[in-house]
Amino acid sequence: MFLTVSQLKKAFPQKNKEDYTVFSKIEFQVQEGEFVSILGPSGCGKSTLLHIIGGLEHPTEGKVLMNGQEISEAGPDRGFVFQEAALMPWLSVQENVMFGLKHLPKEEAKQVALDHLKLVHLSRFADSYPHELSGGMRQRVSIARALAMNPNVLLMDEPFGALDEQTRMMMHKELQDIWMKTKKTILFITHNIREAIQLSDRIIVMGTRPGRIMKEITVDIPRPRPSTHPDFIQLETEIMDQLSGEISKVMQEELGYDYSI
Amino acid sequence: MTIAFRRIVFFGGLLLLWEFVFRLQLWTPTMFPGPVGVADALFTGLKEGTLVLATLNSMKRLLLGFVIAVIIGTLIGVMLAKYKWADETIGSLVIALQSIPSIVWLPLAMVWFHFSEKAIIFVVILGGMWSMIMNMRMGFKNVQPILIKAAKTMGSTGFDLFRRVMIPASIPYAITGMRLSWAFAWRALMAGELIGPGPGLGYMLIFSRDMGNMNLVVALMVIIAVIGAIMDYVVFQPLEKKVLTRWGFEKAA
Numbered sequence: 001m002f003l004t005v006s007q008l009k010k011a012f013p014q015k016n017k018e019d020y021t022v023f024s025k026i027e028f029q030v031q032e033g034e035f036v037s038i039l040g041p042s043g044c045g046k047s048t049l050l051h052i053i054g055g056l057e058h059p060t061e062g063k064v065l066m067n068g069q070e071i072s073e074a075g076p077d078r079g080f081v082f083q084e085a086a087l088m089p090w091l092s093v094q095e096n097v098m099f100g101l102k103h104l105p106k107e108e109a110k111q112v113a114l115d116h117l118k119l120v121h122l123s124r125f126a127d128s129y130p131h132e133l134s135g136g137m138r139q140r141v142s143i144a145r146a147l148a149m150n151p152n153v154l155l156m157d158e159p160f161g162a163l164d165e166q167t168r169m170m171m172h173k174e175l176q177d178i179w180m181k182t183k184k185t186i187l188f189i190t191h192n193i194r195e196a197i198q199l200s201d202r203i204i205v206m207g208t209r210p211g212r213i214m215k216e217i218t219v220d221i222p223r224p225r226p227s228t229h230p231d232f233i234q235l236e237t238e239i240m241d242q243l244s245g246e247i248s249k250v251m252q253e254e255l256g257y258d259y260s261i
Numbered sequence: 262m263t264i265a266f267r268r269i270v271f272f273g274g275l276l277l278l279w280e281f282v283f284r285l286q287l288w289t290p291t292m293f294p295g296p297v298g299v300a301d302a303l304f305t306g307l308k309e310g311t312l313v314l315a316t317l318n319s320m321k322r323l324l325l326g327f328v329i330a331v332i333i334g335t336l337i338g339v340m341l342a343k344y345k346w347a348d349e350t351i352g353s354l355v356i357a358l359q360s361i362p363s364i365v366w367l368p369l370a371m372v373w374f375h376f377s378e379k380a381i382i383f384v385v386i387l388g389g390m391w392s393m394i395m396n397m398r399m400g401f402k403n404v405q406p407i408l409i410k411a412a413k414t415m416g417s418t419g420f421d422l423f424r425r426v427m428i429p430a431s432i433p434y435a436i437t438g439m440r441l442s443w444a445f446a447w448r449a450l451m452a453g454e455l456i457g458p459g460p461g462l463g464y465m466l467i468f469s470r471d472m473g474n475m476n477l478v479v480a481l482m483v484i485i486a487v488i489g490a491i492m493d494y495v496v497f498q499p500l501e502k503k504v505l506t507r508w509g510f511e512k513a514a
Contacts, residue, residue, distance in 0.1 A: 056410050073413075080414035086407045089509040090429045099425070100415030131509040149415060 002185065003030040003053070003153060008062035010048055022048055023211025026062070028204055030153070030187060035179055037188045037196040039239070040206030041246050046189050049211075050157050053187065054080045066152065076100050079146030081156040085138035087130040093117065093141050094126040100149040116144040119178060136167035143178070153185040160195070172198055176223065193239050197232055198225055205239060207246045209253065215242060294476045302476035303483065311465070316484060319450060319461040322378065326385025327446045331439055333386070334393025338438075341394065342401030352398075359391035363445070364452040371457065381453040381461075388449025392441035400434025401427060433501075433508050440497040447489060 009024040022045035030036050040046045051057040053064050055074035064071045066078070074080075087096045097113035104112065117123045120140040130138055139159055146154055160168045176199065179186060190196050196203045200219055207214040217239070221231045276296055283295035290298065306312030337355070341348045363384050370380040404427055412426045454463025462481055469477040 054414055056413065074410075074416075076414070076416035078414065080411070082407060082411065084407060086405075086411040088408060088411075088426065088429070090432065090507060099412070099417070102416075102421075129507060131506065145415070 002032040002034075002067065003187070004065040005029070005049075005053065006062055006065065008049065008052065008064065009060045010045060010052065010057075011060045021210050023206075024061075026211070026213060028213065028216065030185060032185055033183050035186045035188065035199060035201045036204065037190055037200040037202070038204045038206060039190055039193065039196040039243075040211070041191060041208050041243060041250050043211075043250055044206040044208035044246075045211035046191075046206055047157055050155050050187065050189050054078055054155050056080075076149045077152045079149055079151035079154045081139070081142050081146050081154065081159045083158045083161050085130070085135075085142040087138060087141055087145070089130050091129075092126065093122065093128050093130070093133070096130070096141055097145045097148050099145060112148055113144075116148040117141075119147065119181070120144045120174065134167075136163055136171060139163065139171065140174070143175070147178070147182065147184065151184075153187060156186060156188045158189050158191070161190075161192075168195075173224075175199065193236055193243075194227055197221070197235055197239075198227070203239070205242060207243075209249055214246075291473065291475050294479050298476040299479045299483065302474065303480040306477060306480060312480070312484065315460050315462050315465045315481075316488070318459075319454065319463070320488075322382055322385060322454075322461065323446060323450050326382045326450070327389050327443055329382075330386045330389030330442055330446060331393055334390045334438065334442065335397050335435070337390075338394040338397025339401055341398045348398075355391065355394055359395070363388035363449040364456075367453055367456055376458060378458065381450065381457045384453040384457075385446045385450045389442035389446030392445055393438045396434045396438025396441070397431065400431030400438070403434070404430040433504050433510060436497070436501050436504050440493075440501065443492060443497070444489075451485065 005026055005028050008026040009021065011019040011021045011024075014020050026049060028036075038046045038049065048057060052059050053071065055071050055078065058072075071078075087093075088099065091099070094110065094113050094117065097116055098109045101109035101112055114123055114126060117126055120143055122137060122140055122144065125133065125137065130141070133141070143154075143159070160171050163171065172195065175186075178184075179199075188196075188199060197219055203217045203219060204213055205215040205217065206212065217235070219235065221229055221235070225232055227233075227236075279296050283290075283293060287293070303312070337351070341352050341355070366387055367380065367384050370383045374380040374383060408426055408430060409422065412422055417425060450461075451463045454461040455467050457464070459465065459468070462485055466478055466481045469475075469481065
């Protein structure tokens with residue numbers, strides 16, 4: 001199996017209290033070339049889960065296997081796209097994309113960077129600096145930067161969460177194009193149901209407190225998927241029902257007894 | 262254009278006011294030199310070369326002390342940011358020492374370095390070092406964690422991470438540190454030269470007072486102010502602006 005997450009648990013020690021368990025018994029697999037979304041309300045630990053797969057955090061129990069090898073550290077075999085673009089402000093756009101290409105000869109690295117900037121339609125901005133770009137453009141650079149390393153899998157942590165609705169819709173289209181062109185395996189974190197249906201082959205729905213997998217849904221609506229497609233709407237309603245209990249759980253915890261529907 | 266115009270009018274007005282007060286003859290010319298006398302002293306000093314020599318020698322001391330202060334300050338600052346034990350021990354010593362005005366070290370330095378040039382450079386280094394240490398420490402501690410994470414996912418660790426992320430990310434703090442360091446070193450130099458050996462601007466200042474040449478005293482003060490302003494306007498402000506814009510702290514104008 002390409003990417004295997006097995007019996008994963010993450011807990012944080014607390015002062016004078018029992019450990020706080022973010023999630024436990026997380027188990028799923030991702031096939032090569034598959035686009036999988038992890039969908040869940042805030043607090044379900046989906047982001048922590050992705051950070052563990054990325055090697056940026058360590059699990060309390062369980063392990064993550066990539067091509068049979070256990071993951072312990074971050075590495076260029078897993079490209080990561082954060083919610084913020086996280087570009088180095090002192091480097092030009094092209095230099096940012098070249099950051100992970102140190103092992104290549106300079107000229108080759110430049111060419112690879114430029115090719116990937118073309119892929120996200122930003123080759124005109126190769127010599128610009130991040131502060132000169134819009135939020136959506138920066139996120140595209142960030143995607144190009146991750147893809148340039150030719151990783152086995154692209155891990156995306158709510159990459160479009162900070163963008164406005166129009167930009168986000170454009171990014172959905174672009175990401176689908178990129179995915180079709182590059183055939184990359186993508187693991188995508190989101191709390192946006194439509195986004196998950198729009199993009200994924202498969203959706204892993206997570207519940208919260210404690211974080212756990214509630215359901216795995218295979219999306220077989222033909223692409224491109226207009227959000228008015230009856231199957232789309234039906235699936236959206238289904239997931240919404242599934243999550244409504246979880247969301248009110250979060251609300252009740254955060255707002256106390258003031259909250260009721 | 263309008264800024265330059267406003268400045269010319271302002272400083273022109275200031276000179277006229279100075280001359281006007283001088284001509285009221287409220288004080289003797291020794292107590293309150295006029296602009297014409299000062300300009301004359303300035304011109305003579307530059308022509309004869311005494312002012313040039315003093316300025317060059319002061320700048321040499323300042324530059325030497327400043328460069329050493331920046332190097333030491335950077336090294337210690339990075340160490341304090343990187344190692345907790347160092348921050349807890351050396352860090353508190355730094356905070357204690359930086360509250361001592363650097364000129365206070367001069368008597369001791371004079372003994373250590375036998376009344377030589379080195380005593381003054383020592384004081385200049387101490388003057389400039391502390392703000393460099395504190396700013397570099399801040400700069401390294403405030404590198405955005407997300408940039409470090411991003412670099413790690415691209416296979417950068419250890420020294421490579423340090424060189425390609427930590428150092429460039431802290432450059433805005435380094436610039437601010439250098440600017441402050443320069444200002445403090447400059448003050449320390451002037452104070453040191455008032456007491457220490459010449460030639461130098463501060464030394465010449467005391468010497469002129471002893472000779473009763475108050476025109477030259479004020480001329481020297483003008484030189485000191487002009488050098489300070491030039492450094493700030495020509496070197497540090499543009500540099501700081503450029504870096505802050507590039508690093509995304511400020512929108513480009």
